Amino acid sequence: xxxxxxxxxxxxxxxxxxxxxxxxxxxxxxxxxxxxxxxxxxxxxxxxxxxxxxxxxxxxxxxxxxxxxxxxxxxxxxxxxxxxxxxxxxxxxxxxxxxxxxxxxxxxxxxxxxxxxxxxxxxxxxxxxxxxxxxxxxxxxxxxxxxxxxxxxxxxxxxxxxxxxxxxxxxxxxxxxxxxxxxxxxxxxxxxxxxxxxxxxxxxxxxxxxxx
Amino acid sequence: xxxxxxxxxxxxxxxxxxxxxxxxxxxxxxxxxxxxxxxxxxxxxxxxxxxxxxxxxxxxxxxxxxxxxxxxxxxxxxxxxxxxxxxxxxxxxxxxxxxxxxxxxxxxxxxxxxxxxxxxxxxxxxxxxxxxxxxxxxxxxxxxxxxxxxxxxxxxxxxxxxxxxxxxxxxxxxxxxxxxxxxxxxxxx
Numbered sequence: 427x428x429x430x431x432x433x434x435x436x437x438x439x440x441x442x443x444x445x446x447x448x449x450x451x452x453x454x455x456x457x458x459x460x461x462x463x464x465x466x467x468x469x470x471x472x473x474x475x476x477x478x479x480x481x482x483x484x485x486x487x488x489x490x491x492x493x494x495x496x497x498x499x500x501x502x503x504x505x506x507x508x509x510x511x512x513x514x515x516x517x518x519x520x521x522x523x524x525x526x527x528x529x530x531x532x533x534x535x536x537x538x539x540x541x542x543x544x545x546x547x548x549x550x551x552x553x554x555x556x557x558x559x560x561x562x563x564x565x566x567x568x569x570x571x572x573x574x575x576x577x578x579x580x581x582x583x584x585x586x587x588x589x590x591x592x593x594x595x596x597x598x599x600x601x602x603x604x605x606x607x608x609x610x611x612x613x614x615x616x617x618x619x620x621x622x623x624x625x626x627x628x629x630x631x632x633x634x635x636x637x638x
Numbered sequence: 639x640x641x642x643x644x645x646x647x648x649x650x651x652x653x654x655x656x657x658x659x660x661x662x663x664x665x666x667x668x669x670x671x672x673x674x675x676x677x678x679x680x681x682x683x684x685x686x687x688x689x690x691x692x693x694x695x696x697x698x699x700x701x702x703x704x705x706x707x708x709x710x711x712x713x714x715x716x717x718x719x720x721x722x723x724x725x726x727x728x729x730x731x732x733x734x735x736x737x738x739x740x741x742x743x744x745x746x747x748x749x750x751x752x753x754x755x756x757x758x759x760x761x762x763x764x765x766x767x768x769x770x771x772x773x774x775x776x777x778x779x780x781x782x783x784x785x786x787x788x789x790x791x792x793x794x795x796x797x798x799x800x801x802x803x804x805x806x807x808x809x810x811x812x813x814x815x816x817x818x819x820x821x822x823x824x825x826x827x
Contacts, residue, residue, distance in 0.1 A: 435789035509729035
């Protein structure tokens, strides 16, 4: 087939190439949160003392970090789903959530006694955390990868990792409402491991499924 | 991440980019003729770009042109209509070139002697078959006859519907799915 002949076929194909990227991302984002919510309430539910917990800075700080992560990763994912994404200019925004977490860890170390640090870090829920964050996040990850597939990322693995981070941020936000370990030391350790697992899964998944 | 140096070679002046952006914008609103013009201009740009990058690689730059046009077509919703077109076009072309080089590295189909033979033959030969021809063969018979009728035989949707005894909607659907299937094949192995 000559190129001119191909162009005839392409020009005649006036059916739309699917919904807009903005539509795909708002749909996928909302669906991801909805799926995470369903899995969370079906399997875990909020901790019984959530009203009291909500009065404490440590509990609320968990949500500051996880929503910052979810929002920045999701925004970046949106950018990376286009072929002409400017990666170098957009990556720095990812620093926000880790910087907040580091600040929280430093604050915890300043205000609490050294003897309590290891107990706070180990906590009582580490296995629950490592199980349920990935479990809540896997559905959102699949939805975000589907939307990514609709796009055309020049760096599929990086974009997939970003989908994993965003799914991890969403899952961790829900999980934080269940977990009674509120110290930033716990969050920085176990949440990070669980979210890293989803990130890796996202990168591998995109390598395999986001081809164009 | 368009590194400035790599990208300057194929850069459009602002005026040209405005021109081509206007065509693409009209095309996305359903103007078939504008879309044809856009694709012809784009093919010329990508051809010049790809020629410089396929020397000695054993790749035919026209394959890159065709695969890029297909990718542009199935991914045209990823263009931000308020932004420039050129960075988007060349990002897609680069993706397709890298893909083709990778495929070439994995299954080197072409021997050196064959390249020499082809270079000699190219002058005289007018009909060559590109990768897209091979991809066309993998379509379902219905899709293949529709895609062939409209591309190679140059029929309109209505003419193709008449000659294939299908209704126009079915022709449009088969064309759409056939082109999408060809584009997907280039994303694989």
